[in-house]
Amino acid sequence: MQFAYFDENKFSEDNPFFWIGGILIGNSNIYSLEDTLMQIQYNFFGSNILIKDNEIHGKEIFQGKGNFKGIKLAKRVKLFEDIGKFIVNNRIPIRLICIDVKAHRSKYIYPQPEYSLGLMLFLERFCDFLDQTDELGMVYGDYEKDEVARSIVDFSQFKFSGKTPMYYGRPLGRLIDTIYFTKSHHSRFLQVADVVIYLAHRYENKKHQPTKWHDKKVQQVWDNIKSGTDFYIQKWP
Secondary structure, eight states: OEEEEEEEEOOOSSSOEEEEEEEEEETTSHHHHHHHHHHHHHHHHSOOOSSGGGOOOHHHHHHTOGGGTTOOHHHHHHHHHHHHHHHHHTTOOEEEEEEEHHHHHHHOSSOOOHHHHHHHHHHHHHHHHHHHHTOOEEEEEEOOTTTHHHHHHHHHHHHHHSSOSSTTOOOOTTEEEEEEEEOGGGOHHHHHHHHHHHHHHHHSOTTOOOOSHHHHHHHHHHHHHHHHSOEEEEEEO
16 A cells, blocks of 8 residues: 655746645555654654644745744754655655646646646556556645645546546546545644655746755755655646
8 A cells, every 4th residue: 555645835926836746655664654754853843743833844944934933044954854864765756746837827728727737647646656566545635725625526536437537647546535635734744745845846946046055955955855766747738
């Protein structure tokens, strides 16, 4: 059994790309992986209880906001490095979808909403992975109030019809039950997915060229993840 944990990062004028995706975790070592994340969390916060005060968010780590306000920059960079090592050392597969929002909306008269399209493509790539490993999968997402109901209905429709509705759509039969949504502070794996999405959103932006030491350090974390894992980005259109 494989478990997919995904998050998304909304686009903006500064970075007009919608990102969605995350990490794939196998059940054979899921407990040891969570133990490692608990240790990383404890080393940073002095506690590993699943509460909002101990929640890890990529943007807040980098900007020193929220739970990371007042914490020295070097310690925050070290947290990025620890999460990166966790991903690389355990060779955790990563599947990401990047949608150029302006290009997508201009290509179609009735463009599919980016969240719905991105989630569908992510599920397809997860099923590609499940075909390779000959396993079943379950999907967990960060709770987005405006997207949950639509996502579950779409997922149900994809399974009922036999495949996703794209021209090259594929079956999602290896995914069981439904998509489960939960608050990210209730799942350490969702928090890692958040960090991955933040790093992709920041460092896959060609306009962004790091100049400060901490930015370069965190970019190196991202480069190590890309080169040291089973890593794939699908770009649309």
